[in-house]
Amino acid sequence: xxxxxxxxKGGVGKTTTALNxxxxxxxxxxxxxxxxxxDPQTHLTAAxxxxxxxxxxxxxxxLAGKPGKSLEIAxxxxxxxxxxxxxxxxxxxxxxxxxxxFVVIDAPPVWNSSVARLMVEADWILTPLEPEFLSMxxxxxxxxxxEKFNIPRTKxxxxxxxxxxxxxxxxxxxxxxxxxxxDNFFGGVIRKSVRLAESPGYGYSIFDYAPDSSGANxxxxxxxxxxxxxxxxx
Ligand SMILES: Nc1ncnc2c1ncn2[C@@H]1O[C@H](COP(=O)(O)OP(=O)(O)OP(=O)(O)O)[C@@H](O)[C@H]1O
Ligand SMILES: [Mg+2]
Numbered sequence: 086x087x088x089x090x091x092x093x094k095g096g097v098g099k100t101t102t103a104l105n106x107x108x109x110x111x112x113x114x115x116x117x118x119x120x121x122x123x124d125p126q127t128h129l130t131a132a133x134x135x136x137x138x139x140x141x142x143x144x145x146x147x148l149a150g151k152p153g154k155s156l157e158i159a160x161x162x163x164x165x166x167x168x169x170x171x172x173x174x175x176x177x178x179x180x181x182x183x184x185x186x187f188v189v190i191d192a193p194p195v196w197n198s199s200v201a202r203l204m205v206e207a208d209w210i211l212t213p214l215e216p217e218f219l220s221m222x223x224x225x226x227x228x229x230x231x232e233k234f235n236i237p238r239t240k241x242x243x244x245x246x247x248x249x250x251x252x253x254x255x256x257x258x259x260x261x262x263x264x265x266x267x268d269n270f271f272g273g274v275i276r277k278s279v280r281l282a283e284s285p286g287y288g289y290s291i292f293d294y295a296p297d298s299s300g301a302n303x304x305x306x307x308x309x310x311x312x313x314x315x316x317x318x319x
Pocket of ligand 2: 099100101124128191
């Protein structure tokens with residue numbers, strides 16, 4: 086199952102979600118997970134404690150169908166590292182290696198041809214959002230873009246990140262999302278958590294860095310949601 090994590094807006098929690106959903110699926114899903122760092126900022130690679138420059142084979146080589154291997158990070162978890170200097174229009178080969186199990190792709194905060202192509206191919210699109218009113222506008226725009234590319238709306242799931250229940254605007258945004266996009270909204274939220282912001286600095290997922298934190302709890306709920314999508318009997 087292929088999950089593309091995308092929002093054209095920057096800093097909304099895409100990389101944090103890729104890292105912790107990927108780590109959660111690997112740990113609790115008992116199935117291999119490949120994390121793919123599609124973003125030239127290479128934050129996902131860095132969050133796992135690696136430098137993109139050190140990889141002889143990276144996401145561009147994978148997309149182009151060149152032979153190579155992902156890096157083992159932990160049991161069931163591997164990484165296709167980012168390319169901090171990609172060609173402007175990366176080549177995408179349909180005969181490229183397709184990893185088994187879950188593939189979680191951390192997309193850059195831009196719309197380009199590779200994002201479009203990978204979105205068409207993805208089983209799911211997961212869009213982290215900030216809990217603010219302008220996010221609604223972003224969702225409507227995303228639906229329009231998806232329509233243009235014939236991508237069914239049913240593939241999209243919206244996720245509120247950095248949620249703080251004390252803030253009225255956060256509560257209202259959650260309510261509006263539930264009303265307007267109920268079929269696409271993952272009802273749970275990822276709460277604001279200092280531990281989530283700290284963990285990439287140590288190269289850990291939240292499950293290793295602070296397993297008892299609210300961040301670990303919230304990403305566990307998201308992981309379980311995805312395990313149920315993959316196997317409705319769970
Ligand atoms: N739930 C959270 N609580 C607190 N801080 C968070 C949370 N989620 C993400 N952050 C922090 O917010 C910042 C932006 O998050 P992140 O890098 O995941 O966003 P992004 O959408 O991948 O950004 P970009 O568009 O630049 O790739 C980071 O410093 C991250 O540690
Ligand atoms: Mg990112």
